Every structure is written in C-alpha cells, then in structure tokens.
Amino acid sequence: MTDSFFFFFAVIAATLFAGLSKGGFAGVGMVSTPILALVMPPVQAASVMLPILLIQDAYSVVSYRRTVDRRNLAILLPGAVLGIALGYSLASYLPQAAVALAIGVISVGFSLLGLRGRTVARSKRPAKVAPGMFWGALSGFTSMIAHAGTPPFQIYVMPQRLERDLFVGTSVVFFAVVNWMKVLPYTLLGQFSAETLKLSFLLAPLALFSTWLGIRLVRRTDTERFYLIAYVLLGLVGLSLGWDGLKGLFFA
Template sequence: MVTDPLFYAVAVPAVTLLGLAKGGFSGLGLLSLPLMSLVLPPVQAAAIILPILLVQDVVSVWAYRRSWDKRNVMILLPSAMIGTGTGYLMAAQVSDAAVRLAVGLIAMGFALRRIVLEWRKAPPTPIRADVPRGVFWGWVTGFTSMIAHAGGPPFQIYVMPQRLPRDVFVGTGAIFFAVNNWMKVPPYFALGQLTAANLATAAALFPLAILSTWAGVRLVRYVSGERFYTLVYLLLVLVGAKLIYDGLVPLLFH
C-alpha cells in the first residue's frame, strides 16, 4: 500500500475529480490520471484508479438507473470490447503519450467546432444514434479507456451530437462505462497491475470516491440542460489541451 503523504495530497483531488465526473460533470475525470502520474508511474496510477472507478460506477449507475439510452449502449459495447482487447494487445507497443496526443487533438477539434456553432445561435440538428459511427467510436473508446483511462472524449464525440436530455446523456455514460470498466479487469490482471498493494491503496480512497460521486450527482442537477452542454464542451477543450500537452512533451523531449 502506498503510504507517501505526497501521494495522498495528489490522490484526494484526483479522486474527487473522478467522482464529480461520474456524477455528471463529464470530462473532469481525465485530469485524474495525469495528476496521480506526478507522483507514481503512470501504469501504477492507472491500476489504482481502476478499482476506484468500479466503486464509483455503483453509485452513478444507481443514481441514473432509470435515465439512460439503451440503443446507444448496445451499439457501443460490442466494439468497445474489441477496442479494450486491442488496447491490451498493444499496451506495450503504443505509448501513453501518443494516445493522449491523439485523443486530445480529436477532443479539442470536436469541442471547438460545437462551441462555434452554438455561439452562432445555430445549434446543429440532433443526430440519431447510428451503427457505423457507434461501432467506430465504441472501438476508439474501448481502446483509449484501456490504454489511458481516456474513453470520455470519444464517447462524448459520438453521443453529444444527439443532444440527449442531460440526465439521459449522463446515465448512458454511467451504464456504458460501468460495463466497460469491468471489461478492463482481466487485461489489467494479465498485465500484472492489480497487485495487493495497489488494491489496498485504492480501497483506502473508496470513501472519498463514493462521497464525491454523490456530490457530482447532486450538483449537476442544478445546471440547466443547455448550460450543461456548453459546460461540457468547455471542459472538453480544457481536457483536450491538457492531453495534447501531456502527449507532446514526452514525444518532443524524450
């Protein structure tokens, strides 16, 4: 178990951000792995985060159990499973930096385009969930989630243009990622990352994980539907910028 006080000084805000993201403030959770990677190797940080995500999923699924879109989940999950498997097979070949850079560029480009359209007072017509796009983005989501716990932006790129009601959007993500996170457990075991020490460290953070998720569930209900989507777009820009930075620095200065 990690006992370094510096780790917990970083882990507390990281887990709080994860909880707020699970509760509805999509995008915030992507900052957690980079934060924890400041004091731990990225692989170990990811291994500690996974059990925390599984506990937070229980809270978010319960909170949004009646508000989710079955069609989206059924379209996304099969290819996400393949993407998770691909991520496991390529874990040693694809660097975290390259994945973060690619995800960051896609996320920022998508979010900026949507923000510009909304500022022009011409919100795009909602797009219906479709299989070809869903299969592609499901694979990307599973892959990036396995490699770097970065499945949020690809998921949002596919689902957000549908302009689902706020709670349905959040609930769909809650159900999808709850299943997707369990898909990652066997690969993480196979990679030797779920050690007793890492699991004990994660368990010490469970109370905070549960509390912060409930806080997210409660707070997001005070944000109107239109403002919620604008907020998510802005967060996606910030997260995309952070991922681009995290990807470029190792690639340029390695």
C-alpha cells in the first residue's frame, strides 16, 4: 500500500460508493472494488472491501429490519449458498473477465427493457421458486468472484415492483447474509491480512456515515423515481462490467 493522495482518494471514494449502495441505491457500490483495484491488486481490493461491507450491512439491516420480503429471501438464499460454493471452487480457475462481460451484457439488456417498460402498464411478476434459485445462485457466484452480486438480484426482484423500502430491505438482508457466507471462503483462500484488515477498520467511521447518507437519500425518493434510478444504475454498472470484461479478455 502507499501513502499517496490518489491512494487515499480511491479508498475514500470506494467506501462512499459502497455506503450509498448499502443505503438503498443498489448497484452503485459495485464500482468500489474496481476503484480500489486502481491502487492495489484486485484480490487485495476485494479483501479490503469485505469487512467494510460487513460493517455497512449491520447498520443497514438495523435500519430496514421491518421491511423485508421473507418469501424472496427463502427462495434466493439457498441458491446463493450454491453459487458461493461454486465461486469458491472455481476462484483460481475461472477468468473473471468472462464473468464480468456476461453479467454486464445481461444487465444492460435488462436495464433497457426495464426503462422501456416504464411507459407500458405491466402487472407485477410473482416471486417464483425456480427463477429465484437460479438468479440467487448467480448472485452468490458473482458476489464471491468479484463483489458483483447486485445485477442478478435486481434482474429477479425488480420486475416484482415491490414497494421502495421492501425492495431495499430485502436487498440489504440478502447481501448481509451473502457477505457473511463469504468470510470463510475468503479466509480459506488467504485473502485477509493484518494490513488489509487494518485499512478496513480505519475506514469504519466513513463506512457508517456513507450508509446513513444513502438511507437518508433513499427515503427522500418516491418509489417510481427510485425504480428509475435503479434501472439507470443497473445499466451503468452493466456497461462498466462489460467494459472491464472486454479489456480483460481482449486487451490484457
């Protein structure tokens, strides 16, 4: 690690984006690990982010504990367990760029369909078991590989048109559980060190403040505008992931 201004700017920006995501603007936090990867190796960046995410999860879960869709959690979490186990098994072999490109393309396509569909009256989709298990597994897998589990979760849950706080609360609890599931695999893979843990906990106050700020902003946003923002963020994240995948596969 380094003492440069750019290094501190990167870690502060990454923490702020993660907090806004945990506060309810799901998706924006996915830029956190890539930002850190500008100033440290990607594996080290992921290991710094996980304790920060756990701290932010605790605050978010307390804030949204009364607005959770238990049926969605019951469907998604078993799939996430399988996805995390698969991600752990393939962590050393799978080209992360290919995963990023695939998720990026799917996310952009879904975002465009969602934004187009806002002008058409549509019925809400129910929470179905088979699709939920699939998207839950994909969310757990991509979260384990690159802290990129948000797009699969959104692709499954957003068409249900849950109320704003119910959507956010379900997302918060789902990823809090997923992140705790990742602690053991990350430990077994040797991704934590005294240096990364020290940096994570030095950033804890900023992590809590940014999560509080995200919650305040979300609660000032009505449901329709919230979904518009969510679809736009999903598309932007998809473009970012897709570009990262293309660079890794063809320009590395």
